[in-house]
Amino acid sequence: MSNVTAAMPRRMMADFQPAVYQGVMSAIVRVLAADSTSNATRQSWQKLIDSGPATGGFRALLSARDQFDYDCILHALLHRELSAAQWDVLVGKFSTHKANRVGAIARSIPRIVSPAPALFIYKATTVWFIPKMKGKQGKRSTDVAVLPDEFYDMNTWDVDARPDSTRTRWRRGIHKCLEELEEGAVIHVTEILEREQLIDCSA
Template sequence: MSNALAAQPRRMLADFQPIVYQGVMAAIVRVLAADSTSNATRQSWQKLIDSGPRTGGFRALLSARDQFDYDCILHALLHRELTPAHWDVLVGKFSTHKANRVSAIARTIPRISSPAPALFIYKATTVWFIPKMKGKQGKRSTDVAVLPDEFYDVNTWDTEARPDSTRSRWRRGIHKCLEALEEGAVIHVTEILEREQLIERID
């Protein structure tokens, strides 16, 4: 994303006819994907846009490049208007940029309030962001954040071997905290999309 695109997102949004996103989650995924699209891969990204479903309206009037640029501008707007906690939980959960995702998770861990020890909070938070995937690890892309299988073993989260009931209570509390952060972030994104008239409405 160029500095020029990120400089004045609100002003530049007004320069475009609004693109209509299919929904809030679709907008979040597109915006965070734009952050990981380099100049070298932009051509393939444009092909994906061109081959995707179109529902008419403003989306059909924009070129692939305009759609990509619009996603970049919206990325800058959300980054500026969301709180750091809300931005990080979305990047950690939905970004396709591995380094950005790992950094966002690292910033989120200290925000979690729990009586659990630090190691438990670290591992419980990380596996919430990066759930265990099916399939052999060797067949996965190197661009995807993957944890070793033993990371998901709760017995490694607590060196003092506390009762399962205690560890389950800690894990539920940590995951509820993260789910609340994600819900708050999605609500805030929804408010921004509605304000900018970017979300598709079904009457």
């Protein structure tokens, strides 16, 4: 084999675009799921990877372990480059690690600027992160953050029983603040994925 022939695979790999993730939201979910994957559960996590759709691109060439390592590396990169508020809003919204999610929500509450009283801000913020789930609570996993049904009753958010119009305006403002923060975080993640050439732009 000539030196030119031997160098061809290396040159081809250098020209290859490593589109590891098929979309921004799937990347965010995978990265935050990796944060909750322990050695004891890694085997089941790898089965989820292996059972996924067989797609082309760089990820199809990776072993389950390599895919998991990519998720962990991106987790560290996002944690470093996102602001604390952006990181917490993503963890609070999308993480499957209950303790991490609860901690992120708790850190997000003091960042909310609203004329509403503290109890209202606390409950309105929490239900945005943990929307009401369908089904009976007894059938839900204990690993999922769940709020009691009465937590979603806005009448319990304000002990002074202000008019519905006032409480609705407060809730809308708080949720808009969180939605804008989430949008900014997703945009920032998109920029990082594109910069690192980890996103499949054709998807």
